[in-house]
Amino acid sequence: MRRDQVIEELMDEYGTKVLHLAYSYVRNRQTAEDLAQEIFLKCFQKYETFEGEAQLQTWLYRVASNHCKDYLKSWHHRKVLVTGYISSKLGGQEAGPEKQLIQNAENQELVDAMFKLPLKYREIIFLYFYQECSLKEVAAICDLNINTVKSRLTRAKELLKAILQERGVDYGRTAEETEIRSEG
Numbered sequence: 001m002r003r004d005q006v007i008e009e010l011m012d013e014y015g016t017k018v019l020h021l022a023y024s025y026v027r028n029r030q031t032a033e034d035l036a037q038e039i040f041l042k043c044f045q046k047y048e049t050f051e052g053e054a055q056l057q058t059w060l061y062r063v064a065s066n067h068c069k070d071y072l073k074s075w076h077h078r079k080v081l082v083t084g085y086i087s088s089k090l091g092g093q094e095a096g097p098e099k100q101l102i103q104n105a106e107n108q109e110l111v112d113a114m115f116k117l118p119l120k121y122r123e124i125i126f127l128y129f130y131q132e133c134s135l136k137e138v139a140a141i142c143d144l145n146i147n148t149v150k151s152r153l154t155r156a157k158e159l160l161k162a163i164l165q166e167r168g169v170d171y172g173r174t175a176e177e178t179e180i181r182s183e184g
Helices: 003-026 029-049 056-073 075-090 097-103 108-116 119-130 135-142 146-166
Strands: none
Touching: 003 029, 003 056, 003 119, 029 056, 056 119, 056 135, 108 119, 108 146, 119 135, 119 146, 135 146
C-alpha cells in the first residue's frame, strides 16, 4: 500500500482521536487542530521509519505524544501562554471552542479533575481510558516500562478521586468503573 493511502486511512480512522490527544496536552481546540495537522504531516514524512514492530496505531500515538510534548517545550507555546494570560487580565475573554468542548463532555467534573492532574498522569489516563489503549500500548507510546505505567495509572486514579472528593463530588465507584468518553 502506498504511503499516501496509509496516511489517508490513518487520518480517516484516527483523526478525531489524535485531535483529542493533542487537546489533552494543550487544552486549546485551535492549537490542537494545528498540532493534529502537523502530526499527520510528520507521519507522512516519517512513514519509512515505521518498522512494523508495533501496531500502526501505537506508532501514530507515539508520534503524536512526542510532538505535543515538543510543542509544550517550545518557545512559541510559552509565548502564547504569556500573551493569553496578559489578555485575560486586560479584558475578559469570551468562552472559546475549548470551553465549549469541555462543557459538552458528559461528565464535567471528571474532565475538570483530569486537567488538574500533572501531564505524566493525564497522558496515561487519556490513553488508557479515552483512547482505550492497553497497558502495553500505553507503555510503548510513552516509552515507559509497563510497571511504571501501572504505577502512574494507580496514582492518577488516586489523585482524581482526591480532587473529586475535595470538590464535594461523591463518586461511589472506582475510576475504572467510571466511563470516560471522548467526543466523536
